[in-house]
Amino acid sequence: MTDAITIKNLTYSYPEQGQLFDNFSLSIQEGEWLSIVGHNGSGKSTLAKLILGLLDFDEGEIRVFGQKLQLETLAAIRSQVGMVFQNPDNQFVGATVADDVAFGLENRQVPSEEMPAMIEAALKQVGMAAYADREPHTLSGGQKQRVALASILALQPKVIILDEATAMLDPEGKQAVLQTLKQLKERYQSKLTLIMITHDMEEAALADRVAVIDDGRLVENEAPRALFLKGQELAALGLALPFAMALQKDLAIDQPVYRTKQELATWLSKLKA
Numbered sequence: 001m002t003d004a005i006t007i008k009n010l011t012y013s014y015p016e017q018g019q020l021f022d023n024f025s026l027s028i029q030e031g032e033w034l035s036i037v038g039h040n041g042s043g044k045s046t047l048a049k050l051i052l053g054l055l056d057f058d059e060g061e062i063r064v065f066g067q068k069l070q071l072e073t074l075a076a077i078r079s080q081v082g083m084v085f086q087n088p089d090n091q092f093v094g095a096t097v098a099d100d101v102a103f104g105l106e107n108r109q110v111p112s113e114e115m116p117a118m119i120e121a122a123l124k125q126v127g128m129a130a131y132a133d134r135e136p137h138t139l140s141g142g143q144k145q146r147v148a149l150a151s152i153l154a155l156q157p158k159v160i161i162l163d164e165a166t167a168m169l170d171p172e173g174k175q176a177v178l179q180t181l182k183q184l185k186e187r188y189q190s191k192l193t194l195i196m197i198t199h200d201m202e203e204a205a206l207a208d209r210v211a212v213i214d215d216g217r218l219v220e221n222e223a224p225r226a227l228f229l230k231g232q233e234l235a236a237l238g239l240a241l242p243f244a245m246a247l248q249k250d251l252a253i254d255q256p257v258y259r260t261k262q263e264l265a266t267w268l269s270k271l272k273a
């Protein structure tokens with residue numbers, strides 16, 4: 001398996017702050033869906049910024065598809081990695097949804113005659129094609145985040161980093177974004193790597209692997225179910241179990257297997273039938 005991202009022996013401190021990352025290493029495989037969780041201030045957003053070259057690390061190295069992150073490779077690496085931020089209102093530059101998706105394409109100097117089809121395809125992938133002419137401020141939070149995703153998808157990234165991208169959304173908006181991500185993963189399979197920074201363990205449960213960061217240290221790094229079986233250790237890190245796992249624990253099921261409400265509901269409905 002190829003690494004999409006390799007972080008090796010990374011050291012970083014903000015100016016005039018204590019050391020945040022000290023000899024930090026983490027690899028993310030091509031096609032993997034990785035969740036990064038951890039309490040407030042543990043270093044998750046900083047890590048995303050380091051991967052994008054928005055901050056300069058002190059020591060160590062970051063590679064994206066084998067290419068070492070440095071000044072000369074910054075543009076090439078940024079063309080492979082897209083990022084969706086927390087606040088849906090801070091991510092729009094266009095007067096309409098279509099203009100917004102076009103903006104990134106213009107920056108890439110895509111010929112204008114090729115753009116309409118690319119914009120439509122990107123919006124279709126997030127279920128927003130019907131909203132192309134809408135002004136972004138008339139959209140719901142979830143719709144805005146799906147457009148933000150479309151703007152990135154239009155640029156055909158290999159990696160998408162979502163930094164608390166559903167944190168400001170209502171439950172419906174959150175579900176719409178998560179559903180969209182699941183569909184994208186199904187569609188692109190190993191061609192799309194997702195890194196999802198989140199506080200929400202329901203979201204973390206959707207990933208292939210969960211990395212837990214605590215004060216700049218990688219303290220857990222495994223598949224969600226294996227992680228959730230470590231109830232006490234998770235609680236000590238200030239992390240709660242997702243609903244389905246907590247319920248199976250309350251029911252004294254020894255080896256809970258259902259990570260998400262949906263998996264649990266499917267199992268229960270089979271029992272009923």
Ligand SMILES: Nc1ncnc2c1ncn2[C@@H]1O[C@H](COP(=O)(O)OP(=O)(O)OP(=O)(O)O)[C@@H](O)[C@H]1O
Pocket residue numbers: 014015017020038039040041042043044045046047
């Ligand atoms: N620009 C900055 N200058 C100085 N210190 C910073 C800066 N940004 C973040 N920090 C500090 O670095 C640490 C890690 O912050 P970071 O935002 O990466 O954490 P996080 O895990 O993403 O937190 P949250 O879950 O609250 O978003 C915190 O102690 C924070 O105060």
